[in-house]
Amino acid sequence: MLCVFNGDVMVLSPSWTTYKPQSQLAGHKAIVIHTKQEDEWRLTPSLVEQVVMENKLSPHRLLIMCNPDNPTGTSYQAHHLNQLSEVFRKHNIIVLSDEIYARLSFEGKHESIAKFYPEGTILSTGISKWASAGGWRLGYHIYPDKLSEMRKAVASGASHTYSCAPAPVQHAALWLYKWTDEVQDYVLHERRILHAVALYTFRELTSVGVKVVMSTAGYYMFPNFEILRPALNARGITTGNQMCDAIMNEASVALMAGGPAFLRPVDDLTVRLCYINFDGGKAMQASRKRGTEGPLDDDFVVEHCRTLMEAIQALKKWVETQLDSERE
Template identity: 30%
Template sequence: MKFIVDQQVEDIELPENLRLNTFLQEFHQDCPHPECNFGFYGFAFGQSPFHVPQIMQTALQKNSDKGKYAPVPGIEELREAIATYNKHYFGMDIDPKRVYVGPGTKELIFNLFEILHGTVILPTPAWIGYLPQIRFLKKNYHMLPTKSSRKINADDLKKLALRLHDRQKILILNNPNNPTGLLYSRLELEEIADICREQNITVISDEIYAQTTYDMKEFVSMGKIYPEGTFVTNGLSKSHAAGGYRLGYVIFPQYVTELKQQFKKILATEYTAVSTPIQHAAVAGFEISKEMDEYFEITRRIHEIMGEYTYNAVTAIDGVKATKPEATFYLLANFNHYSSELAGSKIQVSQRFAESLIQHPYHTAIVGGDSLVLERTDFSARMAFVDYDGTKAFENYKNNKPKTASDKLEFVKTNAPRIVAGIKMIDLYFQHIKKNASSKIECKFDSLRVPG
């Protein structure tokens, strides 16, 4: 029997991270060189390298017998813990009834797109997951390039909003930002909020990296600045290294009642509720405790050390610029200095650049600019500095905290040798590009295209 797939699904491309993973697996299997056995230097995948906090693992084990369906918005203990968590760390005083729990922040953002009518404003560069969801739901959208600052400019936002005629506009705000690692200041958020109030713009503020902010005094939630018009999303995946737990939450704007009932209807229709044992494990993760405070502090400091090293090492490559991360485990590297040399090697778009960098002998994985909703000819790339054993690094930091610049450098070399080696390979790649060594880059290119 031949099955017919709905055209709406046919039109959706495989998410870029999964597509790249497929390509890397095929490349690894086909590479004839013995030295390929090490795999590749992984700057492409944004997953925390650390262990799930032991307090959460223990709670999951203790509650493994919880087999009943949970309430659609989440169990009461978890919603209360999330409210306390947000007040303690982010200064947001919220009613637990404003909190809805879902199977990951990604799913909740999709649910918000489903329920909110209007045109979506997508600042670029952007996380790779937003645009496929917007297209899948056939929503109107407009890009908002952030230019050289890599942050939303309030004047540019206003100019775009004035051209849009929907009664409601929806701005995606990702703070701290993936892929840049940048953080919005209170003043920048206030300027954006002023335009949102004036132009009736609803904000979905994706704050999944909030707890990774290197200087927590600098983080401000848009939910504090624009509480009447902001949906704040967050979860366990990045701060608690628990992406596999698939648990996120959304905080609804103030004074919203009917919309929550409509949202509840969507959640109940699509997945009923999040796994009950996972919700009980999340309670332990969101409760205020010395164990979690230590976990956040150590992982935050390690991200900062790795980010500082990656920024310094990448920008030490001739002609390369990058955003200096203030949070997350990403930076955006700008390789456009080599545009003409890349073109001379028949590399004219960013996807081909990313593909060529994974070839022998470089074996280095990045996420190219077109996957970040930049122009295809923009040779910027996201680099995730997480290719190391997080559990080992956590214990080493805990036992011997690096204090000086030389201590931190040694910490990176000892705990993250693949990050060090991978950046050296990027440098080597551009040395070869400058020497027009295109034969080395193209030797296997045609047979190793990324699927799709």
């Protein structure tokens, strides 16, 4: 899609690691819009207005957004999308909405910008996340009638890159999209487990002063360890990558620095934390045994998601050690 698009491309910070490189490989100079933690890492109408005002944009404009988001885990509610749709419409901005995590919304109430801005939204999604089909990649775009010429151009360009999805994946996708009771039950327990793990992770990290926006879907969050900056500076640690190296070496927890991979500044102390380091099959069996009434508690996480729990506790202890060293 980026290869056939002729115009300006905008991406968010933080954002998934490949949006900007893909734009550059397609010959675009991606314009980065920096979202804020106080806005729960969401794009706002004022930020859109600002980027339009500060840049000499071509008449053709494309913005890539991920909802629910990777790496932050944040989502957009109806009122957010309604306000954004007005500014997108005003400035003739096409939106590529990556909604690959939509079915993993903890509350099962995902809202799509396509509902509010149908004429200018390209919806992108697939089966790899919600159906636990990592590696079995089958994705698709949905184009509005107004962008039918772009759809034709994308289909033509894609035909020179690949033929079709493998036959076994096509059959699996057809079965999944029948949305049978079995598939719905799987997704229900999947969301329930991820929600419990996200809450546990959020509570444990915020209890020691780490700033975290609570995830609303998927399996990522974006903690900010700014509270440790004085202690880390004293150790000569001034970048996110250096901090992640220290955490790996001293606590055996692997994290990805927010900058530069996720388009945050290099000295930013944000990280992407992926909270699925546990046996999902066993957790799924345990969730089904408990029935579907009510949420899962911390005891469930401790018992059935133990490797993840131990990692979060190790990370929490590491934070406490840095704070203690600063006080000394």
